[in-house]
Amino acid sequence: MSDPLDERDRAGEPLAVVAREAGPYLASLRERLVHDGAKDALLDELDGPLPAAGDGAVAAVERLVRIGTAAATHSSGPRFFHFVVGGSTPAAMAGDWTASLLDQAAGLWPTSPLAARAETVVLRWLKELFGLPASFGGVLTPSATLAHVAGLACARSWWADGYGVDVTSRGLAGLPVMPVFSSGLVHVSTRKALQTLGCGRDTLRTFSRDDAGRVDLAAMDEALALAGGRAVIVANLGEVNTGDSDPIADLADLAERHGAWLHVDGAFGLFAALSPRTAPLARGVERADSVTADGHKWLNVPYESGFSFVRDAGWLSRAFGAWGAAYLPEADDERINYNMLGPESSRRARALPIWATLRAYGRDGYREMVERHLDVAAHLGGLVEAAPDLELLAPVRLCVACFRYRPEGVPVERLDGLNARLGEALLADGRVYAGTSTYRGMTVFRPAPLNWRTTKADVERLVDVLRELGPAVEA
Numbered sequence: 001m002s003d004p005l006d007e008r009d010r011a012g013e014p015l016a017v018v019a020r021e022a023g024p025y026l027a028s029l030r031e032r033l034v035h036d037g038a039k040d041a042l043l044d045e046l047d048g049p050l051p052a053a054g055d056g057a058v059a060a061v062e063r064l065v066r067i068g069t070a071a072a073t074h075s076s077g078p079r080f081f082h083f084v085v086g087g088s089t090p091a092a093m094a095g096d097w098t099a100s101l102l103d104q105a106a107g108l109w110p111t112s113p114l115a116a117r118a119e120t121v122v123l124r125w126l127k128e129l130f131g132l133p134a135s136f137g138g139v140l141t142p143s144a145t146l147a148h149v150a151g152l153a154c155a156r157s158w159w160a161d162g163y164g165v166d167v168t169s170r171g172l173a174g175l176p177v178m179p180v181f182s183s184g185l186v187h188v189s190t191r192k193a194l195q196t197l198g199c200g201r202d203t204l205r206t207f208s209r210d211d212a213g214r215v216d217l218a219a220m221d222e223a224l225a226l227a228g229g230r231a232v233i234v235a236n237l238g239e240v241n242t243g244d245s246d247p248i249a250d251l252a253d254l255a256e257r258h259g260a261w262l263h264v265d266g267a268f269g270l271f272a273a274l275s276p277r278t279a280p281l282a283r284g285v286e287r288a289d290s291v292t293a294d295g296h297k298w299l300n301v302p303y304e305s306g307f308s309f310v311r312d313a314g315w316l317s318r319a320f321g322a323w324g325a326a327y328l329p330e331a332d333d334e335r336i337n338y339n340m341l342g343p344e345s346s347r348r349a350r351a352l353p354i355w356a357t358l359r360a361y362g363r364d365g366y367r368e369m370v371e372r373h374l375d376v377a378a379h380l381g382g383l384v385e386a387a388p389d390l391e392l393l394a395p396v397r398l399c400v401a402c403f404r405y406r407p408e409g410v411p412v413e414r415l416d417g418l419n420a421r422l423g424e425a426l427l428a429d430g431r432v433y434a435g436t437s438t439y440r441g442m443t444v445f446r447p448a449p450l451n452w453r454t455t456k457a458d459v460e461r462l463v464d465v466l467r468e469l470g471p472a473v474e475a
């Protein structure tokens with residue numbers, strides 16, 4: 001078997017292999033280990049020399065699915081609490097398969113009116129879901145990091161414009177350092193976006209009034225005055241260790257008073273807007289100049305899915321649109337070339353899984369899911385507080401519980417090492433996944449239940465397994 005043309009009339013067969021295996025695999029997620037280290041040996045079967053004559057599509061895909069369903073990290077199951085990882089709703093996953101089936105060149109209107117129109121529709125739906133003004137522009141990105149690149153590229157264009165420089169065509173040469181201010185809640189991806197944009201990762205200044213990173217508004221106010229207001233404020237809605245948020249409305253006030261650009265990182269925290277219980281945390285985000293969020297976290301859409309919203313869409317096209325290639329088509333308000341509004345050129349129709357999941361579950365379904373996760377996280381916090389050998393380290397906010405293992409009699413200076421070893425033991429055990437992080441100088445667990453499959457029973461299992469493994473690790 002060599003030439004794919006030989007398989008032209010059987011092109012659906014390898015897809016049928018995946019579809020056949022999908023049902024049993026998805027059904028198994030509820031109970032199976034998150035990761036089974038014994039299956040890592042199968043990874044060798046991926047390896048070997050480049051085949052000269054291929055196996056044919058069905059054999060190759062059967063092999064891939066066999067290895068994959070066994071050796072994957074089953075992070076789309078209900079007990080993967082490491083980092084901030086969502087699952088994939090049934091509708092989103094099928095929408096994603098549809099995106100592959102149709103394989104649209106989704107950057108330009110003429111190559112796919114379907115993809116462009118779907119992107120326009122889902123951006124409108126998402127703005128409505130998050131309570132953002134309909135007048136905001138937006139673009140789908142592969143991730144929140146790339147959504148930061150989009151939003152902060154707009155901020156950079158706005159800032160350079162103040163010096164009479166078109167940074168898209170001229171670059172940053174000759175300009176001073178762009179002042180970027182945030183609190184200690186800022187996520188590393190913001191710095192990564194700044195480094196990518198040539199602004200420097202370490203130019204971002206944080207203003208914190210305590211070791212939890214909460215913002216010092218007065219100090220930031222002073223710095224903004226010194227910068228003459230031409231600065232970028234990064235507000236954080238949902239921090240990864242505790243779910244904590246900056247006071248967005250206060251930062252919006254500061255931005256307004258000084259004429260600064262307000263960028264909000266709402267990678268997962270923007271979903272606070274979906275429930276009246278948490279919506280106050282997101283208040284003020286509608287006053288931002290640019291907003292970042294993820295689809296592959298709390299929206300439960302497959303990787304890669306992020307969105308950038310920008311108050312004045314003109315900045316997106318100024319930052320990314322000026323290609324100057326004569327063969328590229330002109331856009332208008334109806335026929336949008338989305339690759340002129342974001343960092344990618346060729347791109348897939350990532351609107352389709354978002355469309356499918358929003359169509360399937362609607363605003364009410366998503367509110368229900370978010371509120372279930374709020375309840376699950378609060379339940380986890382309660383279990384931690386009730387356990388004599390666990391110590392809750394921050395109030396449970398949104399979908400994150402921050403705590404550590406602290407059995408009686410262990411001196412405080414040994415707790416970091418103990419928790420790091422317990423984290424490793426938990427991952428090796430595989431029944432529940434939750435790694436460690438550093439919070440206020442302590443090694444902590446900070447599980448974030450935001451997978452649509454996760455229920456209270458799953459976080460009960462997390463607590464049980466941690467407390468089961470703890471004494472052995474300590475000994």
Ligand SMILES: *Cc1c(COP(=O)(O)O)cnc(C)c1O
Pocket residue numbers: 084142143144145146187189190238239240265266267268294306
């Ligand atoms: C996950 C996360 C990001 C980065 O998102 P990616 O999709 O991984 O690029 C940014 N900010 C916060 C608060 C996050 O949780």
